[in-house]
Amino acid sequence: MSDNLLDVHIRHTLHTAHGVLPMEVDFALARGQIMALTGPSGAGKTTLLRLIAGLIHPKTGRISFQNDRWLDSRTRLHIPAQDRHIGFVFQDYALFPHLTVRKNLLFALAKNQSPAVVDELLEATGLAQLADRKPAQLSGGQQQRVALARALVRKPELLLMDEPFAALDPEMRYQLQDLLLQLHRQQAFSVILVTHDMGEIFRLADRVAMMEKGKLTHFGTPSEVYLNEQTATDGLVIYGEVLTCEHHEDTLAATAWIDGKIRRLSLPLHYENQLRPGVTFTLHYAGGNADLRIIET
Amino acid sequence: MDTQPLILTFKLAGITSVLLLVIALPIAYWLVFGKFKGRGVVEALIGMPLVLPPSVIGFYLLLAFSPSHWFGAFIEEWMGLRLVFSFQGLVIASVLYSLPFMIYPIRAGLQALPPSLREASYTLGKSEWQTFTQVLLPNCKPAVLTAFVLTFAHTVGEFGVVLMIGGNIPGVTKVASVAIYNEVEALNYPAANAYAMVLFAITFIILLVVYSINNRLLRVRQPA
Numbered sequence: 305m306s307d308n309l310l311d312v313h314i315r316h317t318l319h320t321a322h323g324v325l326p327m328e329v330d331f332a333l334a335r336g337q338i339m340a341l342t343g344p345s346g347a348g349k350t351t352l353l354r355l356i357a358g359l360i361h362p363k364t365g366r367i368s369f370q371n372d373r374w375l376d377s378r379t380r381l382h383i384p385a386q387d388r389h390i391g392f393v394f395q396d397y398a399l400f401p402h403l404t405v406r407k408n409l410l411f412a413l414a415k416n417q418s419p420a421v422v423d424e425l426l427e428a429t430g431l432a433q434l435a436d437r438k439p440a441q442l443s444g445g446q447q448q449r450v451a452l453a454r455a456l457v458r459k460p461e462l463l464l465m466d467e468p469f470a471a472l473d474p475e476m477r478y479q480l481q482d483l484l485l486q487l488h489r490q491q492a493f494s495v496i497l498v499t500h501d502m503g504e505i506f507r508l509a510d511r512v513a514m515m516e517k518g519k520l521t522h523f524g525t526p527s528e529v530y531l532n533e534q535t536a537t538d539g540l541v542i543y544g545e546v547l548t549c550e551h552h553e554d555t556l557a558a559t560a561w562i563d564g565k566i567r568r569l570s571l572p573l574h575y576e577n578q579l580r581p582g583v584t585f586t587l588h589y590a591g592g593n594a595d596l597r598i599i600e601t
Numbered sequence: 602m603d604t605q606p607l608i609l610t611f612k613l614a615g616i617t618s619v620l621l622l623v624i625a626l627p628i629a630y631w632l633v634f635g636k637f638k639g640r641g642v643v644e645a646l647i648g649m650p651l652v653l654p655p656s657v658i659g660f661y662l663l664l665a666f667s668p669s670h671w672f673g674a675f676i677e678e679w680m681g682l683r684l685v686f687s688f689q690g691l692v693i694a695s696v697l698y699s700l701p702f703m704i705y706p707i708r709a710g711l712q713a714l715p716p717s718l719r720e721a722s723y724t725l726g727k728s729e730w731q732t733f734t735q736v737l738l739p740n741c742k743p744a745v746l747t748a749f750v751l752t753f754a755h756t757v758g759e760f761g762v763v764l765m766i767g768g769n770i771p772g773v774t775k776v777a778s779v780a781i782y783n784e785v786e787a788l789n790y791p792a793a794n795a796y797a798m799v800l801f802a803i804t805f806i807i808l809l810v811v812y813s814i815n816n817r818l819l820r821v822r823q824p825a
Binding site for chain 1: 715717718720721722723724725726727728735736739740
């Protein structure tokens with residue numbers, strides 16, 4: 305038995321706006337990890353998510369999940385989406401318009417599953433007050449909560465999310481990222497999340513897979529991928545945006561927007577030219593040394 | 602006024618619409634979501650009654666239903682039914698003749714639904730059947746209602762096909778549209794007018810009710 309929860313090897317054909325591209329993807333995801341899937345549009349991110357969910361068939365490939373085979377093109381094995389026991393959060397939320405919030409969640413119950421989980425999730429996602437409303441009567445952030453709660457009703461071990469927070473304003477996005485982290489801690493599912501948001505990647509992801517033209521070009525921790533080097537995993541990575549930067553006697557006094565708060569940083573002088581307001585950076589503490597990198601955006 | 606032709610008309614339209622609903626739901630689903638080649642051929646065949654003169658359909662059905670044809674002989678032998686000049690024959694002819702009126706609106710309704718609804722249901726472990734009955738159908742209620750009523754109204758208005766294969770047997774195949782024709786032929790205009798007025802009024806009321814319901818259903822789905 306391997307330590308990996310999910311093992312993916314896929315060969316497929318992508319039909320993009322720029323023509324037909326071969327898609328070749330191989331990666332493994334460990335149990336409990338959150339993986340961000342990122343890259344330019346048309347790279348095949350959503351297609352990859354749908355292939356893993358079993359909503360489309362690849363040309364050839366293998367997907368295994370724990371000790372189960374989900375897909376093996378050599379033996380023509382294709383476990384349908386229904387039996388993969390995943391949660392899927394769609395970009396357009398895909399809430400059932402004719403059902404109330406509560407009934408959207410009740411719909412997801414597996415046979416013989418106790419409906420108590422629905423009330424727990426309504427409570428955990430702050431939807432209890434809205435349970436009798438139809439999706440059309442909810443704001444975008446509320447609809448997103450319903451979609452997330454509904455995807456978790458069957459207690460999946462793998463949650464697939466297609467740009468779940470992209471349509472929300474920054475404050476709502478932070479709230480929902482926190483909600484996801486909180487639920488992730490409680491229920492210990494793994495996540496694959498399509499996102500373009502650098503902050504989201506550093507906030508949420510243990511792993512980043514960067515995809516371009518149907519292939520994974522980078523794979524690793526966010527700092528490995530974006531700092532382009534191996535870094536100690538016991539370090540502390542801070543992601544932020546420079547607001548101001550002033551030259552004091554022997555240090556730089558910077559203020560930065562970090563994790564939703566304004567913070568003061570004291571940094572070595574030689575960063576002066578790089579730290580202009582609006583620049584995003586990572587600050588990596590490991591073994592007592594602070595290493596600052598500017599992210600190209 | 603003899604009410605028998607009117608009753609027969611609405612009986613025929615009711616039975617035809619219910620039968621067609623049962624037939625059309627799987628066909629429409631298959632046309633939208635099925636994976637097969639030759640979809641165009643099937644769609645063209647279903648649409649034929651829209652463009653062909655009713656007499657063409659009536660003529661071929663008359664040939665097929667006659668006991669000298671293998672199909673008519675088969676039905677007569679196995680089911681003891683003679684389809685020419687009978688009510689059962691009229692029902693079959695009406696089903697074929699109104700096929701596009703039931704299938705096309707339902708197909709359009711299913712096509713208009715976001716694909717993610719179906720996929721969301723699958724990822725929540727629901728079968729194709731559960732998805733169809735609990736997610737897709739409830740969300741295209743207006744389309745199904747429209748299809749049902751169009752079919753009903755179209756069958757009420759049927760004339761050519763009925764005349765070709767049903768003839769003019771009182772209480773069996775003499776529907777209101779044929780009765781009107783007979784009364785006009787006999788220069789009995791008041792009787793023709795009575796039938797025509799009743800058909801006009803009833804079909805108008807049905808359409809009015811349906812479009813009111815549909816408008817309400819559609820409004821409910823829009824955000825306030």
